[in-house]
Structures are given as C-alpha cells and as structure tokens.
Amino acid sequence: MSREHVSHDDIEKFAKDRVNLPKEWADEYRAQAKRLRDKLSTYVSEHPDFTLKKMLISGSLAKGTALRTLNDIDVACYISGADVPQDIEELLEYLAEKLRSAFPNFTPDQVKPQTYCVTVSFKGSGLDVDIVPILYDGDPDWYGNLVSQEDGSFLETCIPRHLEFIRTRKAKDADFSQVIRLAKYWVKNMKTERDGFRLKSFMVELIMAKLLDEGKKFNDYPEGLQHFFSYLATSNLTDIIYFTDYYKKGDIPTHSEPIKIIDPVNPKNNASKLYTRKQADMIVDAALDAGDAIDAALAATTKEKTVYYWQKVFGSTFQI
Template sequence: MPVPAYHVDHEVLATHAKNKVNVPSGDAAKRRTQVNHLRSRLEAHIAAHPDYDLVKLRASGSTAKHTAIRRRRGEGSDADVAAYVRASSVGGVSVEVSGLLEWLKDRCVEVYGATKDADDFVISDHAVGITLRGSGLKIDVAPVLYEGEADDRGHLVTRQGDKVLTSVTLHLAFIHTRRNAAGPNYRELIRLLKAWIREAKRNDDQLRCKSFLLELIVAHLWDHGWNGEALAVNNYPRAFEQVLSYIAHTDLLAPVVFTDFYPATEVTPSSDPIQFWDPVNPTNNVTRTYTDADRQRLVKTATTALEDVMWAAHAPTKGDANQAWRNLLGPAFEGA
C-alpha cells in the first residue's frame, strides 16, 4: 500500500514530541537521580537493620520505562517507586490497604524523615507521596507485598485497591526487549499516543484508556503488525493510523496475550469486554474494570481520531493538515 506524502510528516511529529510531549532530558535525569537517592537511603538503612521489613525499592511506571510525558499542573506524580514490603510483617497478602499505607508512611518517615517535614509524606488511595522540597518533585511510593519470589514478583496495590501479582523488573524487560528491536522511536510513539489520549480525555471526561493499555497495543502491533504491515515506528503518522485503525476495526474485542513469560494456555478465561492480559501474570486482565460502554467509547474516540489522521494525510493544504492534528494533540501543536 503506498504511503501518502504527509504535510505533517514524521519529522514534524518528532519535533512536536521533543518540544511539547517528551520530558526534557534534564528533568528526566533529575527524576532518576532522586529515585536512586531514595533507593540508596533505604539500602543504607537496611544494611544497618538487616531484619527491616521494607525490603527494597524498584523504579516503576512510565518514568522507569522512559514513556512518561510532560505533566500538566495538578497531574499525578513525577515518578513512581515500588516499595517491597515483607508480607509476613504486615499480616500477609490479605492485609487491609489503608492500614498497609499507614504502615508504609511510618516506614518512609523512619528512613527519610530526618531531613524532611511531616507534611512531605501524604497517603493517597494506593501510595505514599513524598514531596522533595529542594527539587519540587513528587514521588509516589506504592507498596508491593513480597514473599521472596524471584524476578521481583509480588502483589502490587493498584489504584483500585486490588492486590495484583506482578513484577516491576519483568515489565521493564518486556518494554526494553521491544525498544531494543524497534529503536528509540518505539517509546516516543507511545509518548505521542499518550498525548493523544490525554487530549481526548480533556474533551471527554468519561473516556477510559490507561496508558498501560496504549503500551500493550503498541507492543501487540510491534509483535504482529497490522493489516499485513509492520508497525511503522519510523513513520509516526503511519503508525498513528495503524494504531487507531486497529482499535477502530477490531472494536477491541479480540483477547491479546503476550508469551514472553508464560504460555498462552495459562491465561484465565474471561468474559470481560476488553481483554489485554498482563505480560507477567496470566490471571490479570489489565482492562478487567472496563465496561462494554467504556470499550465502545474508546473505539468511537479512536474512529474519530482515525478520520482526522486520514484527512491530514490527504489534506489539500498544510493548514488543513495542521488543524486535523491539533484535533488529536491539542492547540499546542504547531505543525508544519
């Protein structure tokens, strides 16, 4: 299939990503430095107290995966950290979440409180937020109930309050494997798609699409292609078209399973409207809380976005193409 000569081409979208979407390299380095500082402080504490019940920290989430996008004011944390808690010390995997978070806050104060104010530690629905006054960064420390499993497997407390067996380390390996094969544009494509869905949610506050779902859609298309064509990670307009076309034309009805760390036969059968299975846990459908109405809303959003991308590909003028992409990426998109 011939590729259109886009007015808004790969370089235009790459420039937009650099200027408006990607976390600036200096900021990203600062975040990683702060996370490493937290880890080193805890490791020093553990060395002095070998039986301490907070076992280890692992960088997690979008910052660790290098798929984070610039935050808008009031949006979330700057970085996420998984705090591995010796499960037996808090009553086991069935421990009540609010009590676990209070326990974790107390441990964070023990380790880091000597140089911080009490107000710098705030409990949310799933984590303990630590504000670093010097840099202004906020790091969410989420508990993982740990029973000594290999590969950093443990039960993570989710934003919904569930406890889900996962592995931060294997999740990072999952995305690194594909990034290493595809090149650096793989993660930037994910960041651009996150910018699209953020703008879509700004226009529709009922829309549901977690960033992890976008990561899994990109991974699935990298592994299998779409409509007989490999995922065009080096041609962002084409890759957008492929991702949106996949959502629009499959209606997200087909289960998606990854076999990096388990065989497909281990997946637990489900009747959930959307089924994207955790790459490290065959019993966890990461979209299990999505209703059929959520699925239809996301498919409709992707269909509308696909129409904009297709119009931009054949638009008679640069101005028309730019406006179509502003519909996807917001008014900050400057275009060609």
C-alpha cells in the same frame, strides 16, 4: 500519502518540543529517586527490622514512555518479613512510618499514605515519588503482591519482567516508545475534550506491543499512529490481547469483561477489567475520529488545513 505540509520529521519535532519528557528532566528525576533509595538503604542498614529487599523505579519513567507533563515517579518497594502487615491499610501506614523515620526532616504532609502507595513529596522540585509496597516472599524472579491502583486489592506482579517486556520491544523497534508517547498524548487530549474518556497508559503500551509483535512498523509516525487507531476501530476492542513471554496461552483463565488486555506477567490479571462496554465504545469512537483526521491531514492541499486536522488528534498545542 502526502507529507508535503506535515511530515514525519514535523511530528518528531512536535514530540521533542511538546510531548516527550526532556532527557535532562528524566535524569534529574531518576537521580532524585536514587537519592531516596540510597537514604532508605542507609536506614535499612541501621534498622534490620525493616526488611526492605529491593527498590526499583517503575512506571513510565523506567520504561521510557513518560510524557513531558510527568509530575510523579513510581518506585516499587519489595518488603518481606513476619511483622509486615497483610492488611492493605495497615501495610501502607507501616511503610509511611518507616519513611517518616528515614526522613525525619520531612513535615507530616510530605509523607502521605494513599489508596495504593505512600506518596513522598519533595518541596524543592515539586515532584512526588509514589512508593508502591510489594509483599515479597522470596520468589527468584521477583514476583510479589502490590496494591492495585484500580480497586485497592492485592495483585500479583513482577516489576523486573514488566520492564524487560518493554525493553525487548524497544530493542526490536527504536521508535516503539515514541509512538507510545504520541498515543498517550492523544489520550491526554481526549480526556480534556470528551467527558468520561479513559484509556490508561498500560493499555496503550500493551496494544502497541501487540501491533509490534504482529509486524507493524513505527518508523513513520503518522503511519505508526494509524496502526494504533485502525486496530482500535476495526477490533472494536473485542479481541483478547495476550503475550507469551512469561506464560503459555493455556495458562490464561476465562475473562468475561468487555475488554480483555491481559497482563504480560500475570495471566490472571486483565489490565482492562474495570472498563465498561460504554467506555470501550468511547475509545473506539475517538480512534475512528483520530484516524479520519490523520487521513484528512495527509490528503489536505494546504498547510493550514493539514495543521487543522492534526490538531484534531493532538489539540491546539500542535503547531508547525
């Protein structure tokens, strides 16, 4: 494969300039989340009726897979106690009331219950922090029930293990997170170009984890992306993807959905359960086109043509 016109280093520079969340931004976002957590901890010490057990930054910021366009932070809030509502709508309003009490200077529109979380908006930075309540019953591994982002139902999860799952794979391959970010940027571009296209970040992360576990290397970014696109194209997204870090294969129940990408901390949860076969076909078709574009870019004889084909993957923002 030719690297004459656009090399691994060029893709790396593009990622640094256009794709990745800058470290100083990430540090400030984490600091802002920490200030919120510290404020809540003070409130809890003064109001023991609010049985907050743990707060953890979660999502792409915590995993190191966030894009430059990140505009909200997920913070998991473990709550327990007999007075904690079990109804989802009541639970979110309960948490919102506690947050309003903890932040009396906030206006009502800065603390809003959503479908699965309570969003705290900081007017100064324009950043939103999504406080995700997790009903906790004392499990030593920090399993609990959160409100699913997909359908609003309760879903068993374990935030520390989700973070550990990614952390162990980053330890195996230093470029694991970067190729995930590049693939997520491709997804972002596809959403603007193809009506109805969807492929959530969690699914991208798990597909990449599968490839890593199978021995694929990501230290060459064009090749690493081709591993991803080739898998989507050749599997047709009909394989079941699962991991045995925290459960055995035999623990996985039968999943009948078209795409089966099983949550690594909960075998009962198919992370792709709401995806239709039509949506799967859109993902496969887009991956085929992206793979062909990279092949064409690597074979192109001029820089102009090479950049043209890479723009089919990343959009017009790709410039070298």
